[in-house]
Amino acid sequence: MRPTLTAALLSLSAILIAPAALLRAEAPEDAAVATAADVVGTWDGHVDVFGQQLRMIFKITRRDTGDLAAKISIPAQMVSDTALDSVSLDAGNLVFEWKLVGAVWDLSLNTDASAAEGLLKQNGMEFPAKLSKLPAGEEVDTSVNRPQTPKPPFPYETSEVKFQSRADDARLVGTICIPEGDGPHPAVVFITGSGAQDRDETIGPNRVFLDIARGLAAKGIAVLR
The missing domain is CATH 2.40.128 (Lipocalin)
Structure with missing residues (x-):
């Protein structure tokens, strides 16, 4: 699909x-x-x-x-x-x-x-x-201005997490963003709707899940994707 x-x-x-x-x-x-x-x-x-x-x-x-x-x-x-x-x-x-x-x-x-x-x-x-x-050596700037991409330092911590399912012996791996400050924090889990996706939901030049996760984590909401 x-x-x-x-x-x-x-x-x-x-x-x-x-x-x-x-x-x-x-x-x-x-x-x-x-x-x-x-x-x-x-x-x-x-x-x-x-x-x-x-x-x-x-x-x-x-x-x-x-x-x-x-x-x-x-x-x-x-x-x-x-x-x-x-x-x-x-x-x-x-x-x-x-x-x-x-x-x-x-x-x-x-x-x-x-x-x-x-x-x-x-x-x-x-x-x-x-x-x-174009003549050899001549290049065109094809970079895209992405103002939604934040620069460090970030107001949250990011780490990789792993889960082992005892039911079917499957291992799930993801990334969690945890806001600064004492918890507990409200949290959400991102799951792709259909098709093959990576944890950032990379589609062309965009990383949808990553961008949303960063925005929510900056507002105090933990995100697992």
Whole structure:
């Protein structure tokens, strides 16, 4: 089961799958056959979504196995360096896939592999997309400003706890935040609703349970997650 999308990803998905006539973009006529080494680096560009340009940044690297890997950043959607499921290069076609939002970028490279043009395809819709490769060594700041992330010192203590179930011999592990001061403190336990989640409920760039736990602990409420 797919994890629940964050507000940022929901916003992206809602924009891309809104009902409208299909848009099409023609690939460059001077498409070329490129190698993996040609596409490694940072690509900056945009997708044309109903007349609005949504900026997207791709960082392509090579694994030790020689396979390509890629991360995407979408500043307007608070998405930063999120790993894509796959990136492939075949006869001058550069293809990215992001299964979480059902998106595939199908792009054709120009003759010197300095630019790519094609379509973002999502749930039956198609949107023109263009990318340009940045010069070697040039980077783009893809960090996301997260003012909700607190800085130490914290008004609570954090520690790991373990529970052993005698009924089925299972071990449960979690993290507890205990407020400063003498207890007892009111307490809550966080349990994910559905799908596979870690104790921070990490979804894309967000850590929902962690952010809420910090906020509650700062207000005097102990939290186990």
